[in-house]
Amino acid sequence: MFRKMIKADLPQLVSIEQSSQGAPWSEETFKTCLEMACEGWVVEHENRIAGYIILGLQPDECHILNLCVAREFQR
Numbered sequence: 001m002f003r004k005m006i007k008a009d010l011p012q013l014v015s016i017e018q019s020s021q022g023a024p025w026s027e028e029t030f031k032t033c034l035e036m037a038c039e040g041w042v043v044e045h046e047n048r049i050a051g052y053i054i055l056g057l058q059p060d061e062c063h064i065l066n067l068c069v070a071r072e073f074q075r
Helices: 007-020 027-035
Strands: 002-004 038-045 048-058 061-069
Touching (some): 007 027, 007 048
Antiparallel strands (some): 038 048
16 A cells, blocks of 8 residues: 555654665654655555655655665565
8 A cells, every 4th residue: 555654654664764774864854854845655565664755845846855665575
């Protein structure tokens, strides 16, 4: 399932981020993005987040700020 990111997702996002990224974002960075005008989307599989994308949207532009797939879902 593909759905919009919510604050309750933060613990899973931070866990995925720290196990998959070389320079992981902090929980505070995720919170800041959710509070600002960033768009965040997650992909769930069996009630677990398998991956996510965070976008910075502006008129006529879209910037991928963060994109990550949990290790167990990478192929």
